[in-house]
Amino acid sequence: MIDYTAFLASLADGPLTKWRHPISEGLQQRFDSLQHGDLERWQASLNKLPSLDEVEADLVNGVTLRSRHPLDAKAQTTLEEGLRGLHPWRKGPFDLFGIHIDTEWHSDWKWQRVAPHIDLRGRRVLDIGCGNGYYMWRMWQAGASMVIGVDPNLLFLNQFEAVKRYLPNAPVWQLPFTLEALPEPSNAFDTVFSMGVLYHRRAPIDHLLQLKACLRPGGELVLETLVIEGDEQQCLLPEDRYAQMRNVWFLPSVAMLERFLARAGFNDIRCVDLNRTSVEEQRSTDWMRFQSLPDFLQPGDASKTIEGHPAPLRATLVALKPGG
Numbered sequence: 001m002i003d004y005t006a007f008l009a010s011l012a013d014g015p016l017t018k019w020r021h022p023i024s025e026g027l028q029q030r031f032d033s034l035q036h037g038d039l040e041r042w043q044a045s046l047n048k049l050p051s052l053d054e055v056e057a058d059l060v061n062g063v064t065l066r067s068r069h070p071l072d073a074k075a076q077t078t079l080e081e082g083l084r085g086l087h088p089w090r091k092g093p094f095d096l097f098g099i100h101i102d103t104e105w106h107s108d109w110k111w112q113r114v115a116p117h118i119d120l121r122g123r124r125v126l127d128i129g130c131g132n133g134y135y136m137w138r139m140w141q142a143g144a145s146m147v148i149g150v151d152p153n154l155l156f157l158n159q160f161e162a163v164k165r166y167l168p169n170a171p172v173w174q175l176p177f178t179l180e181a182l183p184e185p186s187n188a189f190d191t192v193f194s195m196g197v198l199y200h201r202r203a204p205i206d207h208l209l210q211l212k213a214c215l216r217p218g219g220e221l222v223l224e225t226l227v228i229e230g231d232e233q234q235c236l237l238p239e240d241r242y243a244q245m246r247n248v249w250f251l252p253s254v255a256m257l258e259r260f261l262a263r264a265g266f267n268d269i270r271c272v273d274l275n276r277t278s279v280e281e282q283r284s285t286d287w288m289r290f291q292s293l294p295d296f297l298q299p300g301d302a303s304k305t306i307e308g309h310p311a312p313l314r315a316t317l318v319a320l321k322p323g324g
Contacts (some may be wrong), residue, residue: 001073002031002157002161004023004024004173006019006168007173008023008222010023010146010171011023014123014188015123015186015187015188015189015216016124016185016186018183018184018186019182019309022183023175023183026177026181026183027175027176028288030177032177034154035211036154037046038155039154041085041103042085042086042155042158043087043102043155043158044085045081045082045083045084045085045158046082046086046158046161046162046165047082047215048078048081048082048085049078049079049082049083049162049165050071050075050078050079051254052067052069052071052097052166053067053068053069054067054068054069055067055166055167056068057166057167057171057203057319059137059138059140059141060141061108062093062094062095062108063092063094063095063134063137063138063163064094064095064096064233065094065096065097065163065166065167066097067097071097071098076097076098076099078121079096079097079099080099082161082162083096083099083101084287086155086158086159086162087287087288087289088104088155088287088288088289088290089101089103089104089132089159089287089288090103090104090131090132090288091103091104091105091107091131091132091134091135092105092107092108092132092253092287093106093107093108094134094163096162096163096166101287102285102286102287103134103285103287103288104282104283104284104287104288104292105281106280106281106282107134107135109281110195110275110281110314111135111138112226112302113140113275114222114272114273114316115138116225117192117272117273117316117318118142118189118220118222118318120139120142120143120144121142121143122143122144122145122190123143123144123145123150123190123191124144124145124146124156124188124189124190124191124299125139125146125147125189125190125191125192125193126148126149126150126185126189126192126193126214127139127147127148127149127150127192127193127195128149128150128151128179128192128193128194128197128211129150129151129179129194129195129196129197130149130151130156130160130174130193131151131153131156132155132156132159132160133156133159133163133164133172133174134151134161134192135195136160136172136174137163137170137172139172139193139265140170140171140172144169144171144191144243145171146171146172146173147171147172147173148173148174148175148176149172149173149174149175150176150177150178150179150181150182151173151174151176151177152178152181152238153176154175154176157174157176160174161174168174179207179210179211180210184213185213185214187213187214187215187216187217187219188214188216189214189215189216189219190215190216190219190220190322191215191219191220191221191222192211192214192220192222193221193222194207194211194213194221194222194223194224194225195222195223195224195225195316196224196225197225198223198225198250199225199226199242199248199249199250199251199288200247200248200249201249201250202249204250204252204260205250205260205263205264208221208223208260208264208266209264209265211223212264212266212305212321214227215321216321216324217321217322217323217324218320218321218322218323218324219319219320219321219324220318220319220320220321221261221266221317221318221319221320222317222318223257223261223316223317223318223319224314224315224316224317225251225314225315226242226248226251226312226313227251227252227253227254227257227274227313227314227315228251228252228253228310228312228313229253229310229313230253230255230256231253231255232253232254232255232256232258232259233256234252234253234255234256235250235251235252235253235256236251236252236309236310237249237250237251238250238251238307238309240307241307242305242307243274243293243296243297243305243306243307243309243311243312244291244295244296244305244306244307254271254274254315254317257315257317258271258317261317261319265321266319266320266321266322267319267320267322268315268318268319268320269317269318269319270318271315271317272316272317272318273314273315273316274313274314274315274316275313275314276311276312276313276314277293277311277312277313277314279293279294279297279302281287281293293312297311
């Protein structure tokens with residue numbers, strides 16, 4: 001379905017050499033076993049995207065692609081039809097050859113809050129739960145030498161490929177795996193991101209230990225997750241749903257989250273951002289036409305979810321693996 005030849009070749013040397021064979025086998029097994037009712041439609045949409053030469057990328061303020069040769073009306077229409085066939089678009093926005101994809105999330109706002117606190121120059125980066133790859137393009141622009149993202153969602157993979165096909169030589173790759181399905185990482189990564197994942201984990205400490213195992217000694221974790229206000233004893237465990245999400249488990253206070261990280265063996269732990277998610281940052285759009293945050297808050301009281309929990313508050317913490 002997707003050609004990973006160049007990616008596998010990039011693993012020939014360096015700390016990820018041991019990944020080459022198991023990743024190749026894992027991809028073969030993953031694609032051989034694919035069963036998804038929408039996959040054929042997504043692939044048809046991806047294949048509809050026009051071939052373009054002399055593509056220029058502007059990734060400084062977002063993810064913008066341009067062609068030195070303006071698209072004619074037919075190509076523009078075909079491009080938009082192909083991109084709309086990959087609905088819903090959740091992370092972004094993207095500007096692709098004159099078409100603005102107004103995604104559910106203003107992910108550019110989150111990146112603006114995170115980017116000042118990290119240095120990715122020359123670093124090998126792993127992005128866990130990477131979605132459609134929006135942040136990976138920003139990571140590469142920030143100087144990362146290689147960015148690998150993992151996410152089992154096949155729609156997100158096809159959305160990533162919609163951009164990757166126009167930047168085929170970029171050292172940015174997305175694998176349709178979970179973190180648990182990856183081979184032993186051999187302490188290979190300089191920076192590991194886990195953004196919007198921890199609260200979906202039934203065993204948050206285990207997740208942090210898995211992330212630490214991916215880092216080289218002295219490597220950096222960037223962790224973003226839902227939290228609540230309170231001291232180091234405070235944690236919310238929803239009885240059922242949180243903001244209409246079923247698979248939300250632990251929402252700790254920042255102080256408790258810092259303790260989680262310390263117990264997992266991280267040091268130099270610091271909270272670099274605390275932000276209440278607004279209905280301007282997450283909302284329904286023409287490119288994501290399902291319900292979104294405004295529908296998940298109590299009418300007349302945006303401080304609470306529809307279930308009565310505190311409204312989404314997100315913290316970003318940075319921590320180091322000892323050593324190095």
